[in-house]
Amino acid sequence: MSRRTVQQAAILDVLESAEGPLSAQEVHDRARELHPTIGLATVYRNLARLEGDGAVVAVHLPQDATRYEPAGRGHHHHFRCVKCDTVYELDAGCPVAMLEGATLPGGLTVMGHELVFFGHCAGCNGAAA
Amino acid sequence: MSRRTVQQAAILDVLESAEGPLSAQEVHDRARELHPTIGLATVYRNLARLEGDGAVVAVHLPQDATRYEPAGRGHHHHFRCVKCDTVYELDAGCPVAMLEGATLPGGLTVMGHELVFFGHCAGCNGAAA
DNA sequence: CATTTCGTGAGAACCGATTATCACTCGTGG
DNA sequence: CCACGAGTGATAATCGGTTCTCACGAAATG
Structure with a gap:
């Protein structure tokens, strides 16, 4: 079973309070302000897990890395x-x-x-x- | 000054007759049927040149390599x-x-x-x- | 025809994004 | 409170796409 970690909470927090979908790199940058030792690999792992859990969705825009935003925001x-x-x-x-x-x-x-x-x-x- | 080559003509021909914008790889595959020895690097070089000349435009779609289509087709x-x-x-x-x-x-x-x-x-x- | 230079073709190298590896740490059930 | 397995962090490895390198072939010039 998956554990709740401060890293995961920080990542969700960052996504919830963002102006729009964020790339893994952006999540990493912003999450560092909440949890300075968080690693980029951890961000990728948790984004994948959260997406699997249905808590976040991936957003693909042209000429850009994969972005993530919280799920349940409807069509936009x-x-x-x-x-x-x-x-x-x-x-x-x-x-x-x-x-x-x-x-x-x-x-x-x-x-x-x-x-x-x-x-x-x-x-x-x-x-x- | 730039030379006109059969490779460049083949690339333009392929783009003109395509159903939509093509990636460099797709251009390469199709151009091989007109000019079997054409190399992928040549396709990239000519696409870059044709774009610089304004003859083709780049199309960027999500989750996809850069595609190219002939210029002057209007907004679509x-x-x-x-x-x-x-x-x-x-x-x-x-x-x-x-x-x-x-x-x-x-x-x-x-x-x-x-x-x-x-x-x-x-x-x-x-x-x- | 000789020259000069640009274009070509094949493969190596590069790049940013992402994933795998591995020793270490921490959350959780007992 | 302890042990153990999931999670972490740093780094290396990988991946698809694209660009570079370099020797060779082909177009314009005299």
Whole structure:
């Protein structure tokens, strides 16, 4: 049976309080502030376990490492700042949801979709290029 | 100055006649049928050059190597078959285009977006799982 | 035709992300 | 409180994708 460890709690805490899905590296960086000796391998192991337990879900965005966010947040999409590479979770309703289950011309049956916005976040909007 | 080579022509030909954007590996496989001795390094080199010349554009999809398609096809999106991993170009109008240039709540300024559909293609629809 | 230089092809090298290894530590059942 | 096995941390190994290296072949120039 799996044990509860402070490392796992720290990782979940970091994910819960993040602005969006985080990469293993980002989780590691932030978790170090709660638990300075935590190792990167431990982060990967716990993310895999938490995903297996259904507590977190993996998020795959283009040109980016695998990110993780807490499960149970419903259908939503993401925004990546092209300057600082921060990824934000978007709350707005999905403009593409009506296409779920549809069959497009050419016989393509839609089972899911991924929508990502790119741009500048508030912090990077005014800053110099 | 850059020379015109049969390899470069073969690569462009392959991209022009593809069903969607191709990875370097896929370009290599298909180009071998036109020019059996072409090497993978040559494919990478020419894709980089063609992209620099503006003749092809790179397409980045989640969980996937960089793909390339001919430039000048206008705004469109893609569909990846989760079974055979083939990526198709979609002609349909974009349901998200109106968000270009918008500023979302939170101060996120949208400069672009990427929309990818996942599902089964016609060939994989009826086939066994 | 000779030259010069760029492009090619094969394989080695590299890269960032992720996983495996292994000795050590700590949480937990007894 | 103790023993033991799961979890940890540091590092090496691995992986797919991509780039580099280098000797050879082929296109433009005189």
